[in-house]
Amino acid sequence: MNRVLLMFLFISPLAWASDVAETHDHSHEGHLHETMVDGKNLDVNPERFDKFMEGLTEVNVAMVSVRGMVCDFCARGIEKTFLKDKNVLKIDVDLDSGKVMIAYSKSKEINLDEIKKKILSNGQNVSDIQVLKV
């Protein structure tokens, strides 16, 4: 029992320290990075991106960096919320990088505030959004 308590006491400060350090990071929240499809400026796993784009043409893709997306079970709501939008053709959740890729039909003008609100409705926060026009 004492060992369990010691482990908890040891881990808890690390958790708080991690949170404090994170608050010093520069945030790109609200910035829009228009990027051509040359792959040079994509902040995403290229293989994952290529797989995601299979079968997709004439789409706008939002690449969303999400804070707090550490659990598959807890990220389920993100997929469900976005797929309610008939303009969303495909979605990919990458827990390792904390990124969500959302493919919208070309006719849909991507609204950054709308994306942030949907992520927040699942209890997570957006730290950055990149938009690709394919």
Next chain:
Amino acid sequence: MGIHKLITILCALIVALHVDARPISYSGGSTLMYKSNDMQDSLYAHYSPTYKYSIGIEKVDGKLFDEDQTHFRFVYLLNRKNTKLSQRNLYFQSGISLNNNDSSFYGVHGDWETRRLFSGFGYKVMQNNITEDYSDQYLQLGVAPYLGDYGDLHTWIMIKTKKNSLTKSRSTYPVLKFFKGNALVELGYNDKTEWDLHLVYRF
């Protein structure tokens, strides 16, 4: 009613109210939980109008003395800290019996997790018209032996210790948690209470 029977019933109630796996869903989401052990079966359904709170009903069927309880439950997210690699939560929880026996509870519980590590705690005060107020508390630590991708089967190996101020009992036991998609299964084994089963499905 003998004191042992009374304590046993109270323990069943404590366990019934102790449902702690993600008490709030995403906005508009619903969750169904089933829990079974050697003392009771419980079915708990909750709905989250927003990600900040949930309301739900829990039906408890005691196995030993055939006692039934229905509770209205309310959980509120007091604080959440999201970072790139972690999430930390602090919840207020409360419940009131719909069986006119003046039983209720309130308390806090929290967790911090990364993809690899989990820690959680809970503290709950129970009130009723049978005995004095008492508390129920727990600590839980876990580690994920591997990091699965989204949609994979995820596994957690955990250890949980809990203590009750009325029975002055403390137990520590291992817990295995598995989840895939919208379904979660949690199995715990305690040599005092034998198997605990906890199923969760999120709609």
